[in-house]
Amino acid sequence: MAETQKDSSLFVKKVSRRNMLKTAGAGGIGVLVGASGLGGILSITKASETEQVDNTVPFYGKHQAGITTEVQNHLYFASLNVTTENKQDLVQLFKDWTAAAEKMTKGEPLAESASNAYIPPKDTGEATGLSASNLTITFGVGPTLFVKDGKDRFGLQAKQPAELQGLPKFPLDALEDAWSGGDICIQACADDLQVAFHAVRNLVRIARGKAVIHWAQTGFQRSKQADAKKETPRNLFGFKDGTINPDVKKDSDMNQQVWVQQGDGPDWLAGGSYMVVRRIQMYIEVWDRTTLSEQEKTFGRHRDSGAPLGMKQELDTADYKAKDSNGQPIIPKDSHMALSHGDGTQSILRRAYSYESGMDPQTGSFDAGLLFICFQRRPSKQFIPIQNRLAQSDKLNEYIIHRGSALFACLPGTKQGSYIGETLLS
Numbered sequence: 001m002a003e004t005q006k007d008s009s010l011f012v013k014k015v016s017r018r019n020m021l022k023t024a025g026a027g028g029i030g031v032l033v034g035a036s037g038l039g040g041i042l043s044i045t046k047a048s049e050t051e052q053v054d055n056t057v058p059f060y061g062k063h064q065a066g067i068t069t070e071v072q073n074h075l076y077f078a079s080l081n082v083t084t085e086n087k088q089d090l091v092q093l094f095k096d097w098t099a100a101a102e103k104m105t106k107g108e109p110l111a112e113s114a115s116n117a118y119i120p121p122k123d124t125g126e127a128t129g130l131s132a133s134n135l136t137i138t139f140g141v142g143p144t145l146f147v148k149d150g151k152d153r154f155g156l157q158a159k160q161p162a163e164l165q166g167l168p169k170f171p172l173d174a175l176e177d178a179w180s181g182g183d184i185c186i187q188a189c190a191d192d193l194q195v196a197f198h199a200v201r202n203l204v205r206i207a208r209g210k211a212v213i214h215w216a217q218t219g220f221q222r223s224k225q226a227d228a229k230k231e232t233p234r235n236l237f238g239f240k241d242g243t244i245n246p247d248v249k250k251d252s253d254m255n256q257q258v259w260v261q262q263g264d265g266p267d268w269l270a271g272g273s274y275m276v277v278r279r280i281q282m283y284i285e286v287w288d289r290t291t292l293s294e295q296e297k298t299f300g301r302h303r304d305s306g307a308p309l310g311m312k313q314e315l316d317t318a319d320y321k322a323k324d325s326n327g328q329p330i331i332p333k334d335s336h337m338a339l340s341h342g343d344g345t346q347s348i349l350r351r352a353y354s355y356e357s358g359m360d361p362q363t364g365s366f367d368a369g370l371l372f373i374c375f376q377r378r379p380s381k382q383f384i385p386i387q388n389r390l391a392q393s394d395k396l397n398e399y400i401i402h403r404g405s406a407l408f409a410c411l412p413g414t415k416q417g418s419y420i421g422e423t424l425l426s
Contacts, residue, residue: 219353
């Protein structure tokens, strides 16, 4: 009898230990057993309940988030036209947007669960249960918010910066109104597209009766899950895009190249930035039939490494004077890289996303390309001269066409108790 009880005890102990190990391996559950075996304290806790994942980006701050923030996986961009003629409606809209943006960037719903079944809920609900996913919401205002058709719409004409004008039409542009301009922009970036869409959807909903969507575009790049090394993203032509950017961690670089400073113009924009948006369609089927050598000469870089032609590493300094055995520049003068660089004095902060919008009905091919977004302190001295050079002789023009164009003044950041745009509208 004693032998049977002993054997039974050993069997139970073996089975229990085996089951615990199986549970730990299969379910990712941590098991802590005291030194006395099963007689000790057993604590089983799911890792997801103990790990604190910080995936929120504060909405309030000196500068708006979504400019120097680490680039997220997805973008939902919307350009809106203001329909109200009442300035107080505009003020209230930005106040309501501030409150909503703060909640959504925290991963919170716009309101608690609806208690009245006979009215629409205040939150559309598709992000319920989802994390904030590093959501950032960035607001900007276009030149037509100030003056449109010669009319000073909201008494803001005297506050319009000289830099905030419609971008010029560059050579080879094929701009469409459906992808250009706008009174206000909303840039929502997140590591989850549903979270980004939810943000814009609810902000547009709040704007009903005051503003409507003029155009909108989703964007994507390689996800953080797919690229743990966080290498420079590649565009749809397969080349790295955004290698040469100002260092967002250096305040001196940001103040020199990105943030509007006191004295640059009307002081309400100090701490903000100018955002250029260009919707660039890529003829990817034509590109796919182009030899690798020609592709690399077009960009001025090696495709796989991203290194300048003649170099080995992506961040190697390009030698624009180096020549090949035939006496020709190794980096062609009409390459995208050489023309973008110019004399090296102009710099912009690129934050572009690829897009895909189904089929181009005119050609039957992909409607896909790049939603080019960049930030700078002075468009007239940064983006515009760069784009003038590119528009004149860039080899890449054989494979792309610019369909949309817009310029916005991204408002300075704000603090709790204030609202975004208060420096302009107060």
